[in-house]
Amino acid sequence: MGATELLLVRHGESAGNVAANRATSSGAETIEVPARDADVELSENGTEQARALGAWLRDLPAGRTPQAVWSSPYRRASDTARTALGEAGLDLPVHLDERLRDRDLGITDTLTWAGVQARYPEEARRREWLGKFYHRPPGGESWADVALRVRAVLADLERQESHERLMVTCHDVVILVFRYVCEGLDEAGVLEIARTQGVRNAAVTRLVRTDGEWQVADYNLDTHLAESAARVTAEPSVSERDA
Numbered sequence: 001m002g003a004t005e006l007l008l009v010r011h012g013e014s015a016g017n018v019a020a021n022r023a024t025s026s027g028a029e030t031i032e033v034p035a036r037d038a039d040v041e042l043s044e045n046g047t048e049q050a051r052a053l054g055a056w057l058r059d060l061p062a063g064r065t066p067q068a069v070w071s072s073p074y075r076r077a078s079d080t081a082r083t084a085l086g087e088a089g090l091d092l093p094v095h096l097d098e099r100l101r102d103r104d105l106g107i108t109d110t111l112t113w114a115g116v117q118a119r120y121p122e123e124a125r126r127r128e129w130l131g132k133f134y135h136r137p138p139g140g141e142s143w144a145d146v147a148l149r150v151r152a153v154l155a156d157l158e159r160q161e162s163h164e165r166l167m168v169t170c171h172d173v174v175i176l177v178f179r180y181v182c183e184g185l186d187e188a189g190v191l192e193i194a195r196t197q198g199v200r201n202a203a204v205t206r207l208v209r210t211d212g213e214w215q216v217a218d219y220n221l222d223t224h225l226a227e228s229a230a231r232v233t234a235e236p237s238v239s240e241r242d243a
Contacts, residue, residue, distance in 0.1 A: 003157040006214075007066055007167040008175045008205040009053060009084075012046030014076040017201065017235035020112075029115030037102060037109070038074045042083075048230035049202035050080040054087025056204075056224035057167075066167035068092060070153075072100040072174070080202065081169040099149040102171040102237060106140025133187045143190075146177045154181065154214075172199035172237050182207055182214035200225075200234040 016033050023031040033040060042050065057065060065088075071081045073096040081094045108116050108123070117124040127135040136142040157166070176199065180190040199205070202225060206218040225232045 002209070003160045003164055003166050004209045005165045006157070006178075006207040007165070008178055008207065009080065009167060009169045010172050010175055010199045010201055010203055011042070011072075011074075011076040011080040011169060012049035012053075012083075013043045013201040013231075013233045013235060014040050014046055015043050016040040016076070017046075017233065017237060018043055020237065021235045023112050024114075027114055029112060029118050031110045031112060033110055037105075040074070040076055042076050042079050045231050045233065046076070046080070046201060047083060048228065049225055049233075050083035051087045052224045052228035052230045053080070053202050053204070054084035055228065057084060057088035057090060064165070065090065066092070066165050067163040068095065068165075069167045069169070070095045070097050070100065071169040072096070072102065072171060073098055074101055074171070077169045077171065081167070084169075097153065099153050100168065100170040100174055103143070103146050103173050103240075104139070104141045106137040108137045108140065131187065131191075133191060143173060143177060143180075146173060147181055150174065150177045150181050154178075173240055175199050175205055178207065179205070179216060179219075183216060194240070198234045200232060202230070 016031070016037070019031050019033050069081050069085065069092050071078045071094050077100070078094055078096060085092055085094070107120065111119065123137060133143045136145060176190055176194050179185060179193065197220060200220055200222050202222070204218065204221040205216065206221070207214050208217045222232055
């Protein structure tokens with residue numbers, strides 16, 4: 001039968017989100033991230049957001065709680081999953097899958113859009129010509145490349161027999177691409193969602209599969225954050241700092 005419900009969760013606010021927001025706001029060319037992308041940790045507020053997610057999971061009806069958890073191996077995502085599960089009292093292993101990682105940025109890693117324009121003007125012009133969805137920075141990935149990863153994950157979930165309800169902790173662009181694939185959106189449609197309804201940290205997007213077709217039942221649920229001490233944030237990821 002395969003998985004029939006996915007709870008897609010963006011990781012809590014990270015030190016990288018905070019740094020990207022600071023750099024973009026100040027007009028800086030570089031983002032002072034504290035570690036390589038895979039090792040960036042949650043901020044203090046991000047940890048509180050993950051705990052709030054756990055409280056929300058704990059209060060779900062018995063038939064709605066996740067039966068398994070898959071996560072990006074990046075620390076901010078896996079820590080969000082483990083913190084939430086601990087708060088919820090759910091004894092579930094966290095399956096790490098590199099296909100759920102954030103978009104690779106290649107030579108533009110740790111640069112703001114102003115930095116890309118200043119240091120790689122030809123690449124900036126190429127991105128403006130190709131558009132955000134199809135542009136692949138040298139050594140990096142486009143959104144279309146991320147879609148290939150997401151399609152592979154969904155194919156595996158189609159063969160998932162032991163668990164119908166899964167929680168997936170990952171990154172904003174990955175969640176948006178899940179919507180792109182599952183809803184059959186086009187380039188303009190998914191980029192409009194990204195522009196006007198960016199994925200909030202630790203918010204939940206719920207996909208439900210009926211008669212073989214995935215549909216979005218909920219998007220950007222964050223009531224659990226409003227009911228906690230955590231601040232609601234939608235800061236840009238380092239990979240989408242020019243959104």
